[in-house]
Amino acid sequence: MNKKRIFSGVQPTGNLHIGNYLGALSQWVPLQDEYESIFCIVDYHAITSLNKKNSLKNSVIEMAKNYLAAGINPKKSIIFTQSAIKEHVELTWILNCVSARMSDLENMTQYKDKADGKNKENISVGLFDYPVLMAADILLYDTDVVPVGHDQLQHIELARDLAKRFNYQYGETFKIPTALIRKQGARIMGLDDPTKKMSKSAASANNWIALNDSPEIGAKKIMKAATDSEAIVKLDVDKKPGISNLLTIYSLLTAKTVKDVEKQYAGRGYGDFKKDLAQITADFLSDFQKKANAFSETDIKEIMRSGAEKIKPLAEEKIKRVKLKIGL
Numbered sequence: 384m385n386k387k388r389i390f391s392g393v394q395p396t397g398n399l400h401i402g403n404y405l406g407a408l409s410q411w412v413p414l415q416d417e418y419e420s421i422f423c424i425v426d427y428h429a430i431t432s433l434n435k436k437n438s439l440k441n442s443v444i445e446m447a448k449n450y451l452a453a454g455i456n457p458k459k460s461i462i463f464t465q466s467a468i469k470e471h472v473e474l475t476w477i478l479n480c481v482s483a484r485m486s487d488l489e490n491m492t493q494y495k496d497k498a499d500g501k502n503k504e505n506i507s508v509g510l511f512d513y514p515v516l517m518a519a520d521i522l523l524y525d526t527d528v529v530p531v532g533h534d535q536l537q538h539i540e541l542a543r544d545l546a547k548r549f550n551y552q553y554g555e556t557f558k559i560p561t562a563l564i565r566k567q568g569a570r571i572m573g574l575d576d577p578t579k580k581m582s583k584s585a586a587s588a589n590n591w592i593a594l595n596d597s598p599e600i601g602a603k604k605i606m607k608a609a610t611d612s613e614a615i616v617k618l619d620v621d622k623k624p625g626i627s628n629l630l631t632i633y634s635l636l637t638a639k640t641v642k643d644v645e646k647q648y649a650g651r652g653y654g655d656f657k658k659d660l661a662q663i664t665a666d667f668l669s670d671f672q673k674k675a676n677a678f679s680e681t682d683i684k685e686i687m688r689s690g691a692e693k694i695k696p697l698a699e700e701k702i703k704r705v706k707l708k709i710g711l
């Protein structure tokens with residue numbers, strides 16, 4: 384029986400934080416045994432907000448190291464760089480012309496958030512149109528399942544809509560993908576403001592723990608994390624968002640259930656809990672960075688070259704079929 388296919392990717396823009404790891408990369412690892420797995424480093428997406436000249440190449444290498452350190456196994460999964468496969472942008476243009484509508488993109492929440500309060504004349508077309516590129520990434524490989532966080536659901540819905548429109552007009556061509564949401568860890572919140580998602584764009588560096596933060600810095604950020612005055616280690620997202628966020632991080636880093644962690648710290652207050660979580664976080668960062676640094680740039684380039692070589696025939700076959708359907 385053939386396995387269903389899964390596809391996901393992350394932009395190589397700066398260093399990932401622990402929320403990215405817990406909400407995405409760590410989720411992918413067990414899926415490698417269940418699905419035919421394709422994991423992309425989406426560098427074309429990254430150039431919508433490219434800040435430093437020549438920094439993207441290094442960021443791609445570092446992102447690949449993060450994939451491997453998290454447990455993505457190139458013997459089980461295909462890992463490649465988006466820009467190595469030209470069919471991604473070819474399909475994007477075709478979908479732009481045939482299936483996508485201005486109203487689709489104007490309604491995308493992330494675009495509206497980024498455009499809010501800014502002069503739209505200075506926003507690139509790429510930033511406006513990148514959800515179509517994301518749809519092309521997914522549809523190009525007949526993806527069955529896309530693991531995403533809650534904030535990406537709208538993008539999967541757009542991919543589904545574009546596929547359905549194309550299929551309706553030209554006949555069955557694309558699979559209709561479905562989203563896979565992780566129930567725990569899909570939204571790791573900011574350490575200093577647990578009412579908002581953890582983000583590297585937050586005003587304070589105490590909002591996140593970067594995967595390349597030193598173990599000492601990671602531990603300090605946990606100790607400074609917002610909690611509440613009740614001093615009861617209990618999951619209650621509405622009334623106790625800070626401690627609930629830390630409980631989720633503790634649970635995911637140790638593979639213990641939240642209930643078991645609650646029992647472990649019953650009656651002990653926040654001091655012991657945060658001190659232990661700080662050490663757990665420091666140990667995680669130390670181990671993760673050791674794994675990432677074990678790969679040389681040469682190792683990474685060979686893994687990415689091999690991945691692109693494996694995936695290219697799928698992309699070529701799909702774009703050939705799409706072109707025939709529309710008369711090219």
